[in-house]
Amino acid sequence: MSDALTRFFANPVIPVVVIDDAARAVPLAEALLDGGVRAIEITLRTEQALAAMEAIARQVPAMQLTAGTALNRRHLQQVKDAGAELVVSPGISIDLLDGARALGLTLLPGIATASELMLGLNAGLSHFKLFPASAINGIALAKAFAGPFPEARFCTTGGIAEADLPRYLAEPNIPSVGVSWLASRQAIADGDWHGIRAAARRVSGA
Numbered sequence: 001m002s003d004a005l006t007r008f009f010a011n012p013v014i015p016v017v018v019i020d021d022a023a024r025a026v027p028l029a030e031a032l033l034d035g036g037v038r039a040i041e042i043t044l045r046t047e048q049a050l051a052a053m054e055a056i057a058r059q060v061p062a063m064q065l066t067a068g069t070a071l072n073r074r075h076l077q078q079v080k081d082a083g084a085e086l087v088v089s090p091g092i093s094i095d096l097l098d099g100a101r102a103l104g105l106t107l108l109p110g111i112a113t114a115s116e117l118m119l120g121l122n123a124g125l126s127h128f129k130l131f132p133a134s135a136i137n138g139i140a141l142a143k144a145f146a147g148p149f150p151e152a153r154f155c156t157t158g159g160i161a162e163a164d165l166p167r168y169l170a171e172p173n174i175p176s177v178g179v180s181w182l183a184s185r186q187a188i189a190d191g192d193w194h195g196i197r198a199a200a201r202r203v204s205g206a
Contacts, residue, residue, distance in 0.1 A: 001126060001127065002106045004064070004085045004086040004106040005086065005106060005108070005127050007038070007039065007064050008039050008064060008066060008086055008108070008155075008176070009127065009153065009155070009175045009176045010038070010039075011037055011038055011039045011176060011204070012165075012169055012175070012176055012177065012203065012204070013165065013176070013177055013178075013179060013182060013203040013204070014037075014039055014041055014066075014155065014157075014176055014177070014178045014182075015032060015037060015040055015041065015179065015180075015182040015183040015200075016041045016043060016068060016157060016178045016179060016180050017040060017041060017042050017043065017180075017183050017185075017188065018043055018045050018046060018180070018185045018188075019042060019046060019048055019049060019052045019185075019188055020046050020048055020185070020188075020189060021048055021188075021189070022048040022051035022052040022054075022055055023055075024052075024188050024189070024191065025042075025051075025052035025053075025055040026055050026056065026059050026060055027191070027193055028183060028188055028193070029056045029059075029060040029063040030060060030193075031183075031193040031194075031196045031197040031200070032063065032182075032183065032196065032197070032200050033060070033062055033063055034197050034200070035196070035197040035198070035199070035200020035201040035204060036200055036201060036204030036205065036206025037182070037200040037203070037204050038062065038063060038064055039063070039064040039066055040056070040063055040064070040065065040066060040183075041066040041067070041068040041088055041178060042056075042065070042066070042067060042068060043067075043068035043069040044067065044068065044069045044070060044071075044075055044078075044079070045069055050078055050079070050081075050082045053065055053067060053079065053082035053083055053084055054082045054083055056083075057082065057083025057084070058083070064086070065082075065083055065084045065085065065086075066084060066085075066086040066087070066088060066108075067079035067082070067084035067086070067087045067088065068087075068088045069088070069089070069090060070087045070088065070089045070096070071089065071090075071091075072095070072096070072099075073095065073096075073099040075087075076096070076099045076103055076105060077103065079105075080103050080104075080105055084105075085105070085106060086106045086107075086108060087100060087105050087106070087107055087108070088107075088108045088109075088110070088129055089107065089109045089110055089129070090110040090129070090131055091109065091110045091111075091116070092109035092110060092111055092116050092119055092120055092128075096109060097109070097119075097125075107125070108127060108128065108129050109125070109128060109129065110128070110129040110130075110131040110157075111128045111129070111130060111131075112130070112131060112132070112136050112141075114145070114148070114149075117145060117149055117152060118149075121149065121151070121152065126151050126152060126153060127152075127153045127154070127155070128152060128153070128154055128155070129154070129155050129156075129157055129178070130142060130154040130155070130156040130157070130174075131156075131157045131158045132157070132158030132159060133156040133157055133158045133159060133160055133168075133177075134158055134159030134160060134164075135158060135159060138154075138156045138158075138160075138168065138174075139156075139167055139168060139171060139174075142171050142173050142174050143171065145173065146171075146172070146173050150173075152173060153173050153174075153175055154173055154174050154175075154176075155174075155175075155176040155177065155178055156174050156176075156178070157177070157178030157179075158178075160177055160178075160179050161181070162181065162202075162203075165177060165179075165203065181199075182196070182199050182200065182203065183196050183199075183200075
């Protein structure tokens with residue numbers, strides 16, 4: 001496993017962030033770090049996402065910068081240029097696998113089926129995003145995958161509430177969970193760093 005994945009999966013809960021104003025990126029990263037969360041996934045869903053990544057990479061190097069919602073090679077190049085070392089995709093494809101390898105990026109691809117998981121394993125990967133977790137009964141699916149694919153580990157993401165965390169993290173092959181409520185779009189827009197810091201402390205035990 002790469003150093004990037006080791007650092008990422010050391011966090012039991014990962015904030016999956018939609019950010020509309022890059023000026024909020026640095027105080028957001030600092031609030032999360034202060035709360036004991038040392039990785040952040042910034043999704044490529046807004047025009048400010050790449051600028052936010054660049055700001056964190058430059059000013060908050062202690063925060064592991066992860067880029068989310070990468071769908072194609074253009075996205076891979078953009079997030080590499082922005083300073084991300086780990087990139088997450090909602091799905092998996094040969095093009096993404098080849099593109100990440102060519103750029104020296106660590107890819108955490110999304111899977112939802114055994115066939116997708118086999119594609120990733122055969123490409124030499126062992127860690128995946130299980131998505132969309134709540135829609136596909138992620139806990140039951142992870143349990144089912146544990147038999148034929150004991151080496152696979154998952155960050156489950158998609159519709160997971162705070163109350164659901166203990167059940168997900170109790171599974172040996174789910175070391176990490178991605179959630180949007182830890183640093184919600186509205187809380188970021190409001191600059192609610194106190195609330196985000198408090199939520200980070202709850203989930204990290206800091």
